[in-house]
Amino acid sequence: MLENFVVSLSNYLLTLSNGNLMIVAFYAGLFVALMTTFGALLAIFSNKMPDWGIDVCLSFAAGVMIVASFTSLILPAIESTSSFTPVGVGIFLGILLIYAIDRFVPHKHLVKGYEGPEELKDKLRVMWLIVLAVIIHNLPEGLAVGTSIVFDLKTGLVTAIAVGIQDFPEGIVVSLPLATLQKKRLQPILMGVLSGVAEWIMVLVGAFFFTIFHNLLPYGLGLAGGAMLYVTVKEMIPEIYKHEKNELLVTAGFFLGFYVMLFLDSMLG
Template sequence: MLENFIASLAEWILRVSNGEIMWVAFYAGLFVAVITSLGALVAIFARSIPEKGVEFSLSFAAGVMVVASFTSLVLPAIESTDSFSPAGIGVALGVLLIYAIDRLLPHEHLVKGYEGPRSMKERLRKVWLLVIAVIIHNLPEGLAVGTSLVYNLRVGLVTTIAIGIQDFPEGTVVSLPLATLQKKRLQPIAMGVLSGFAEMAMVLVGAYFFTLFSWLLPYGLGLAGGAMLYVTVKEMIPEIYRREESETLVTLGFFAGFYVMLFLDSMLG
């Protein structure tokens, strides 16, 4: 049933887009941006988010990202060339790219604290440091959607749906802590919406670049996969396992996301 839905959705999107991949990417990017924004709007109604809710949401997103990194990005990169080299090089480039951004761009995590050049710490307000951190996390997700759509529309749609599902709690995780810190609602919601549209921009950039340079697509798929894996392993997993008493909850959240993405991906078989 879901397989038929995805096939019908792919046909409908191609029809309304006249087969133009950039219009397909626009609709996919808009979808993830809107879902993220809806998650951010939760800050209107709630005063705070339980810490366990944050941990479960992040662990769910981590599970989705781990599976998507392989099934929608790394493995298709290998299959498209019957070679490990382009995928392997792409993964390494993705890791190095996010590592460099992580080190050079000032940002602040709610748990780990400040990361980036020390000279920049006092120049930026904490709210902007937090928003930059979220945007850094969202860029690989947008790139994953854009590159997977260029590779294969159905694979890209599955990736879009999965990323969208985990973007709702991510939008909430952005806006609610900021609302708690600032004792305001409008600006934190705007920041959550901004993070979603930053992800949409990356969808369009990835789709446009790899449409122009299609011979680089296997490297791009690997790059997006490596970038998502780096964010998941280096940033998300350490944060969600920081409290030993929540280990069972976050493990369940991780595997919930893992199975959701795996189930969606199985619809392609």
């Protein structure tokens, strides 16, 4: 059933875009940005969110990202080239890219606290530091959608659907803490929208670059996969388990995301 839906959606988008993958990428990016926005709208109900809710949202997103890194990016790239080398180089570059961003862009995690250049620590408001942290998380996801659409439209759309699903709780993650800290509603929602727009831009950047430099696509798939793995393992998992509370719920959230992405991918066989 899902396979028929994705095939029909692929054909519809190709017809709508006259076969232009950039237009397809535009719609896919719009979808993930809207899902982030819908999650951000829950900031209106911030007082009703349980303490463990943000951790479960993050863990669900982590489960989706772990599976998507392999099933939508790394393994298809290896199969298409029958070689590990370009994918391995891409993974390394993806890790290096996010490490550099993580090292030099000031941002603040909810639990781990501030990361980035110390001289900028007191020059940005807490609101922007949290938003920058979420944008860093979202960049590999946007890149993953854009590159996978260029590689294979059906795989790309499944990736967009899965990323969109997990962007809903990620929109909650960026907006609710801000709403709680500031006792406001509009500004946190706008910050959540901003993080979704950043991801949309990365979808377009990834699709545009690898449409032009198609020979580099295996490296791009590896790069997106490595970047997602780095963010998940280095940032998200330590963040969700740092509290050492509600570990069963957090773990259940992770495996729910894991199963959702695995199910979506397996339906296309």
